Amino acid sequence: MKHPLYNICTLFCLLILFFSGGPPLQLPDNPPNIILILADDLGYETIACNGGTSYRTPNLDRLAATGMRFTHCYATPLCTPSRVQLMTGKYNFRNYEKFGYLNPEEKTFANLLQAAGYKTAIAGKWQLGGDAATVKNFGFDEFCLWQLSAGDFWYRYKDPKITTSAGYRQYEGQYGPDIFTDFILQFMERHRNERFFVYYPMCLVHDPFQPTPATEVFGRYTVQGTDDTTYFHPMVAYMDKLVGKITTGLERLNLRDNTILIFTGDNGTSPKVFSRMGNRIVQGDKGNTTEAGTHVPLIVNWPGNTLRGTVLKDLIDFTDFLPAMAGVAGVPLTAAGTFDGQSFYGQLTGKKTTPRKWIFCDYDPKGRDFTPQRYAQDHRWKLYAIGKFYDLQNDRLEKHPLPQSKLTRDGQRAYRKLQTVLEKYDNQLN
Numbered sequence: 001m002k003h004p005l006y007n008i009c010t011l012f013c014l015l016i017l018f019f020s021g022g023p024p025l026q027l028p029d030n031p032p033n034i035i036l037i038l039a040d041d042l043g044y045e046t047i048a049c050n051g052g053t054s055y056r057t058p059n060l061d062r063l064a065a066t067g068m069r070f071t072h073c074y075a076t077p078l079c080t081p082s083r084v085q086l087m088t089g090k091y092n093f094r095n096y097e098k099f100g101y102l103n104p105e106e107k108t109f110a111n112l113l114q115a116a117g118y119k120t121a122i123a124g125k126w127q128l129g130g131d132a133a134t135v136k137n138f139g140f141d142e143f144c145l146w147q148l149s150a151g152d153f154w155y156r157y158k159d160p161k162i163t164t165s166a167g168y169r170q171y172e173g174q175y176g177p178d179i180f181t182d183f184i185l186q187f188m189e190r191h192r193n194e195r196f197f198v199y200y201p202m203c204l205v206h207d208p209f210q211p212t213p214a215t216e217v218f219g220r221y222t223v224q225g226t227d228d229t230t231y232f233h234p235m236v237a238y239m240d241k242l243v244g245k246i247t248t249g250l251e252r253l254n255l256r257d258n259t260i261l262i263f264t265g266d267n268g269t270s271p272k273v274f275s276r277m278g279n280r281i282v283q284g285d286k287g288n289t290t291e292a293g294t295h296v297p298l299i300v301n302w303p304g305n306t307l308r309g310t311v312l313k314d315l316i317d318f319t320d321f322l323p324a325m326a327g328v329a330g331v332p333l334t335a336a337g338t339f340d341g342q343s344f345y346g347q348l349t350g351k352k353t354t355p356r357k358w359i360f361c362d363y364d365p366k367g368r369d370f371t372p373q374r375y376a377q378d379h380r381w382k383l384y385a386i387g388k389f390y391d392l393q394n395d396r397l398e399k400h401p402l403p404q405s406k407l408t409r410d411g412q413r414a415y416r417k418l419q420t421v422l423e424k425y426d427n428q429l430n
Contacts, residue, residue: 030258031116031195031328031329031330032195032258032259032260032302032328032329033188033195033196033197033198033255033258033259033260034113034118034196034197034198034259034260034262034325034328034329035184035197035198035200035246035250035259035260035261035262036109036197036198036199036200036262036264036321036325037200037202037243037246037261037262037263037264038083038086038124038199038200038201038202038264038265038266039202039204039205039239039263039264039265039266039297040079040125040201040202040203040204040205040206040265040266041079041205041206041207041265041266041267041268041269041270041284041286042204042205042236042239042265042266042269042296042297043265043267043268043269043275043282043284043286043292043295043296043297044073044265044268044295044296044297045269045275045276045277045282045292046205046236046269046275046297047060047061047297047299048060048061049061049064049065049069049299050069050071050277050297051277051278052275052276052277053276053277053278054233054275054276055233055236055237055275056237056240057236057237057240058240058244059240059241059243059244059247060240060243060263060297060299062244063243063247063261063263063299063301064299064301064309065308065309066301066303066308066309067261067299067300067301067302067306067308067309067310068299068300068301068302068306068307068310068311068312068347068348069297069298069299069310069311069312070298070299070300070311070312070313070314070316070344071311071312071313072295072313072314072315072316072379073264073295073296073297073298073316073317074294074295074296074315074316074317074318074359074361074377075264075265075266075267075294075296075317075318076092076267076294076318076361076363077267077268077285077286077287077288077289077293077294077363077370078099078267078286078287078363078365078368078370079125079127079206079266079267080096080099080100080101080127080128081096081363081364081365082266082267082318083102083127083128083201083266084096084102084106084128085317085318085319086109086266086318086321086322087102087106087108087109087110087138087322088102088106088107088108088109088322088339089109089319089320089321089322089323089336089339089340089341090319090338090339090340091319091340091360091361091362091425092362092363092364093362093364093425093428093429094338094340096364096366097366098366098367099365099366099367099368100127100128100129100151101128101129102128102129102138104130104134104137104138106138107139107337108138108139108322109139109197109199109321109322109325109326110122110138110139110140110197110199111138111139112139112322112325112326112329112331112335112336113139113197113325113329113331114139114140114141114197115139115335116329116330116331116335117195118194118195118196118197118329119141119142119187119191119194119195119196119197120139120140120141120142120196120197120198120199121140121141121142121143121144121183121184121187121196121197121198121199122135122140122142122143122144122145122198122199122200122201123143123144123145123180123181123183123184123187123198123199123200124144124145124146124177124180124200124201124202124203125145125146125147125156125201125202125203125206126145126146126147126148126163126201127147130148131148131149132148132163132165135148140199142165142187143163143164143165144162144163144164144179144180144183145162145163145164146160146161146162146163146176146180146203148163148168149161149163149168150168153208154208154223154224155170155176155223156176156203156206157175157176157177157203157208157210157212157223158173158174158175158176158210158211158218158221158223159171159172159173159174159223160174160175160176160179162176162179164183175212175213175218176203177202177203177204177238177239177242178213178242180200180202180203181200181242181245181246184198184200184246184249185245185246185249188249188250188253188255189249189253192253192254192255197325200246201266202239202242204235204236204238204239204242205232205235205236205239205269206270207227207270207272208226208227209227209228209229209230209231209232209235209272210223210226210227210228210231210235211226211231211234212231212234212235212237212238213238214234214237214238214241215231215234229270229272229273232270232273243263246261247261256303257303257304259302260300260301260302260305260328260348261300261301261302262298262299262300262321262325263297263298263299263300264296264297264298264299264321265296265297266296267286267287267293267294267296268284268285268286268288268290268291268292268293268294268295268296269282269284269285269286269292270284270286271283271284271285271286271287272284287365287368287369287370288370288371289361289363289373289375290396290397290398291392291396292397294361298316300348302328302348305348305349305350306348306349307350312347313379314344314347314355314356315355315356315357315358315359315378315379316344316356317341317356317359317360317361318341319339319340319341319342320341320342320343320344320356321341322336322339322341323336323339323341323342323343323345324341324343324344324345324348326343326345327343327345327346327348328345328348340360342356357378357417358376358377358378358417358418358421359376359377359378360375360376360421360422360425361373361374361375361376361377362374362425362429363375373385373386374422374425375422376418376419376421376422377392377418378414378417378418379392380392380393380414381411381414381415381418382398382418383414383415383418383419383422385422385426388401389401389402389404389407389411389415390402391411
């Protein structure tokens with residue numbers, strides 16, 4: 001049921017919070033709630049419905065079976081660059097200034113949806129600098145965050161150190177991901193009669209690899225110093241369990257039919273982790289620009305809109321999420337300001353669209369020990385700005401760059417296309 005003050009509040013927010021005097025939007029009568037879940041360091045190969053055979057992910061598999069699964073979604077290889085790109089819809093050369101930071105002058109998808117009348121919340125990993133006022137500035141009404149008031153590595157799981165609007169404290173004997181998920185469930189219940197947007201950048205499954213509450217040793221392990229990939233398996237299982245808990249919460253509140261749930265990962269899996277896809281072993285390559293560093297899962301479930309069990313090969317990159325969510329909310333793309341993405345909203349609703357022909361990435365770790373790279377790719381071919389060209393179909397690990405003089409006709413065509421993309425953004429960089 002729509003709150004009686006919805007139209008008044010929406011118009012006020014549009015005029016004051018975001019558009020600064022621009023024309024009011026014509027919003028749909030009943031826009032859906034939006035939940036975006038971003039798993040941390042979870043590559044494409046870890047999800048069973050993607051063909052992964054090392055881990056069980058029944059809740060995500062169920063969302064894919066009753067919704068839509070994308071097979072070619074790409075992030076940057078590292079967490080902060082991906083988050084900045086995802087939240088603003090811009091390639092990193094426009095606004096990524098340093099690791100763990102987003103300039104407060106930027107506008108995010110939360111600002112956009114807040115201005116359209118959505119109640120907004122964020123829970124989980126922050127890692128974007130600032131303080132509670134910064135979180136509010138980026139469009140979030142409510143928050144429950146690790147790594148906002150302190151930059152510690154260890155206390156995201158057991159005995160977590162978390163900041164909420166009530167302040168910063170340590171939750172002895174508790175498990176951070178449970179606290180974040182419970183916060184989201186409570187937020188949804190409080191705002192069940194309003195439109196809401198939840199952004200859940202999970203801490204799972206980033207290292208340190210540690211026991212979950214589902215493991216027998218959870219109550220007695222030492223937090224600092226425990227980092228064993230043996231626990232990666234139960235961490236994936238617990239991540240999947242929490243996704244299921246959110247879905248169940250929506251059903252309990254009778255909100256499931258008018259909520260779009262989007263799940264993805266911020267970059268590839270840790271290089272410490274080896275996973276199976278049938279007979280193939282995939283080593284995670286977080287931090288590097290190979291497929292194992294950038295290829296991430298994408299599952300979208302929107303009852304009555306996404307066709308059940310649809311699998312799409314369309315290319316998606318992280319700049320595309322902001323315009324896609326604008327489409328879901330009925331917000332004209334002109335309201336989003338400057339962005340680089342191509343909306344995949346049409347694909348979600350079965351409309352005839354023109355998918356992306358390429359992915360672009362401008363990757364500079366800025367202080368992290370990885371090599372900066374700029375490249376463009378499509379489903380098969382990948383061209384780096386430094387001139388290296390790969391056939392990903394036959395060289396997934398990028399071990400054998402192809403000389404231009406020996407390219408097939410298809411290779412030559414792809415090279416020219418991707419070179420045009422690189423030149424386009426080179427012109428914007430200079």
